[in-house]
Amino acid sequence: MERIICLVIGYAFGLFQTSYFYGKAHGIDIRQYGSGNAGTTNALRVLGTRAGLIVLAGDCLKCMAAVWVSRLIFGQSHPDMIYLLSLYTGAGAILGHNFPFYMNFRGGKGIAATAGLILSFHPYFIVMGVAVFFGIFFTTHLVSLGSLLVYLGFVVEMVICGQLGVFAGMTQAQLTELYVLALLLAALAYWKHKENIVRLIHGNERKTYLTKKNKVDVETDGQEKSDGK
Numbered sequence: 001m002e003r004i005i006c007l008v009i010g011y012a013f014g015l016f017q018t019s020y021f022y023g024k025a026h027g028i029d030i031r032q033y034g035s036g037n038a039g040t041t042n043a044l045r046v047l048g049t050r051a052g053l054i055v056l057a058g059d060c061l062k063c064m065a066a067v068w069v070s071r072l073i074f075g076q077s078h079p080d081m082i083y084l085l086s087l088y089t090g091a092g093a094i095l096g097h098n099f100p101f102y103m104n105f106r107g108g109k110g111i112a113a114t115a116g117l118i119l120s121f122h123p124y125f126i127v128m129g130v131a132v133f134f135g136i137f138f139t140t141h142l143v144s145l146g147s148l149l150v151y152l153g154f155v156v157e158m159v160i161c162g163q164l165g166v167f168a169g170m171t172q173a174q175l176t177e178l179y180v181l182a183l184l185l186a187a188l189a190y191w192k193h194k195e196n197i198v199r200l201i202h203g204n205e206r207k208t209y210l211t212k213k214n215k216v217d218v219e220t221d222g223q224e225k226s227d228g229k
Contacts, residue, residue, distance in 0.1 A: 002081065002085055003088045006070045006074075006086075008092060009066055009070050009089055009092060010070070010088070010089040010093035010094075010095070011092040011095055011096035012092075012096065013063065013069075013092075013093050014062060014063070014092060014093035014094060014113060015101075015102070016058070016062050017103065018043075018055045018057075018058030018059050019038045019040065019043040019055045020038050020103065022055055022058075026047060030046060033046045037108055037109060038106065038108045039055070039107075039108030039109055039111065040052055040108075040112045041111075041143045041208055043055040044210075049210050055112070056112050056115075059108070059112035059113050059115075060112055060115050060116035062097075062116065063093040063097075063113040063115075063117050064116040066092065066093045067089050067093075067116075067121070069089075070086060070088075070089040071086060079169060080170060080171075081170070083121070083122070083170065084174050084181075086117075086120070087117070087178060087181050088181065090114070090117030091181060091184075091185055093113050094113045094117070094185060097112075097113045098110045109192040109193060110188070110192065111143075111150075114147075114151070114185070115129065118150075118154065122167075124161060124166065125157060128153050128154070128157050129150050129153070129154070132146065133150045141208055141209055142200070142208075143208045144193055144196035144197075145200060145205070147189065147193065148189070148190065148193060148196075148197070151185070151186040151189045152186065154182060154186065155186050158179060158182045162179065
């Protein structure tokens with residue numbers, strides 16, 4: 001029952017679609033522009049760096065808030081399961097972000113929400129997530145590659161930390177459940193990025209910048225769409 005409650009808590013928080021609401025405040029439906037994805041990267045490309053940072057913060061914070069609430073509720077009664085319940089809460093937030101019912105289940109890809117999960121899960125994971133993502137992003141400008149590698153690192157580090165006893169008090173059965181859930185979240189992320197993976201393989205994945213250079217690419221795409229291309 002605790003697992004279901006945490007999933008519901010996470011899903012409820014995940015329903016706050018930062019990019020969608022920010023876009024609406026500026027007179028657009030973000031899903032009708034750029035990649036059509038209701039997430040941080042598309043907000044950055046379509047609405048600029050400030051919008052991208054606001055959306056990133058909003059999507060991170062909603063997952064972090066969900067995890068904090070679940071820990072507040074179950075921290076005293078289930079201290080041995082708190083990491084597992086935190087992961088269920090994060091999974092719910094990612095599902096709410098990716099598949100919001102009021103948007104016909106057309107949300108984002110869950111990477112910013114995952115960043116919130118990593119930031120609130122355990123300090124060890126913060127170092128890995130920040131180093132991998134920003135290391136890849138600032139050297140390649142490929143958000144998708146950085147995101148996918150962060151998820152790979154997340155699963156690997158989860159298993160290593162679990163087997164080394166970092167998650168004190170958990171039984172092996174609970175640890176196995178933790179690993180499986182982390183692997184399922186990674187599989188969902190890779191599935192949501194399947195088109196990006198194809199483009200990465202073929203070397204034509206779109207790069208993202210924090211400068212006007214990125215904005216020029218968006219204007220070109222908008223012109224191509226208006227021309228029916």
